[in-house]
Amino acid sequence: MPDLQAVRLLALAGDIDALIAGIRLRTPLQALAQRGGFSLEVRSFHDCSAADLRRADVLIVQRGLSQRVARLQRQVRRQGGTVLYEIDDLLTELPDHVSNQGRVLAQRQHLLDCMHLADLVTVSTERLGVTLMPPHWHVVPNYALPLGDAAMPALRPDLPVTFVLASMEALAPHALYQALRMLPASLARVVAVGPAAVSLAAAGVAAESHPLMSRQAFMTWVRALPNPVAVIPLEDSRFAACKSAIKWFEYGEAGVPVLCSDVSPYREVVEHGRTGWLVASDASAWQQALTQAALDGERRRQVAQAARGAVRARHTLDQTVQAWAEAIARAQQLRQQAGSPNAAGLTR
Numbered sequence: 001m002p003d004l005q006a007v008r009l010l011a012l013a014g015d016i017d018a019l020i021a022g023i024r025l026r027t028p029l030q031a032l033a034q035r036g037g038f039s040l041e042v043r044s045f046h047d048c049s050a051a052d053l054r055r056a057d058v059l060i061v062q063r064g065l066s067q068r069v070a071r072l073q074r075q076v077r078r079q080g081g082t083v084l085y086e087i088d089d090l091l092t093e094l095p096d097h098v099s100n101q102g103r104v105l106a107q108r109q110h111l112l113d114c115m116h117l118a119d120l121v122t123v124s125t126e127r128l129g130v131t132l133m134p135p136h137w138h139v140v141p142n143y144a145l146p147l148g149d150a151a152m153p154a155l156r157p158d159l160p161v162t163f164v165l166a167s168m169e170a171l172a173p174h175a176l177y178q179a180l181r182m183l184p185a186s187l188a189r190v191v192a193v194g195p196a197a198v199s200l201a202a203a204g205v206a207a208e209s210h211p212l213m214s215r216q217a218f219m220t221w222v223r224a225l226p227n228p229v230a231v232i233p234l235e236d237s238r239f240a241a242c243k244s245a246i247k248w249f250e251y252g253e254a255g256v257p258v259l260c261s262d263v264s265p266y267r268e269v270v271e272h273g274r275t276g277w278l279v280a281s282d283a284s285a286w287q288q289a290l291t292q293a294a295l296d297g298e299r300r301r302q303v304a305q306a307a308r309g310a311v312r313a314r315h316t317l318d319q320t321v322q323a324w325a326e327a328i329a330r331a332q333q334l335r336q337q338a339g340s341p342n343a344a345g346l347t348r
Helices: 019-036 050-055 067-079 100-105 108-116 125-130 176-181 197-200 215-224 244-253 284-294 295-313 318-340
Strands: 008-013 041-043 058-064 083-086 121-124 138-139 160-164 188-191 208-210 227-230 258-261 277-279
Touching: 008 019, 008 050, 008 176, 019 058, 041 050, 041 083, 041 215, 041 244, 050 067, 058 067, 058 318, 067 083, 067 108, 067 197, 083 215, 083 277, 083 318, 100 108, 108 258, 121 125, 125 138, 138 258, 160 197, 176 277, 176 284, 188 197, 197 208, 197 295, 215 227, 215 244, 227 244, 244 295, 258 284, 277 284, 284 295
Parallel strands: 008 041, 008 058, 058 083, 083 121, 121 138, 160 188, 160 227, 188 208, 227 258, 258 277
Antiparallel strands: none
């Protein structure tokens, strides 16, 4: 791991307490700070002061898309500091079902300005970096929330399976909905978390509705469900393909088997029939997959166990922490090579 002991790091997000800020910034950077011994401050954009900026050697901005955020980046650059721009979705091409599509696309030029004011852009996947094409970028992958020696969820042959759909955004129209409508109540129940519940209700799918939860609370809750099986429908689009397979990482660590759409990013990480099931975007394919998963408890156990092994080998917090260390060191090197800019060079 690069030596970052002398670094004073400031991480900013629209809401530093939001779930995505916790996943991408707070949790891995706090772990990195503890291991590396450098100082870390985290702030929401509106709470960032001039004193915070003056103390920062390295500024990390998550999803900045305003003139004010660009000014914060310019200030750190002017004082000789290093700037990283963190982005984990293809925000330049948001689909219609994303709730803040209009606001984000209206600020698209500010987003691009913020990206190009950074010494380095951190992205969650290789495909996202290639698609956004900033001058310099580095993959900081997502990871599963570590659960340590937690046992696999118990098989309950006396109870039906619980199909779980959870999402922080509304789901796009999908062939899965027809399959869920045809699912016998005696075979399985459907539970939905967050905006996924609204999407299912609009599609005529009977489902229990639950609010969004913290990451830790959700993992505890889903593991306690009778015979949980996660269902992850995803549209086949550039936006979806640039996402990471973080849901599969989380469920894999939790010991919950997964049925997911046979599209990127799941196609790249799930071994069909061994660490999960990849399902074609067809109602009959989904109906068959749901029925088979519901009827074969031993197969679910085998798939969940294999997925946990794969996630713990390749998608851990330690790997994300190492990637952040490498990204910060690389950004500092790029800043040194470019030299200290003057005000005239930061007018974009």
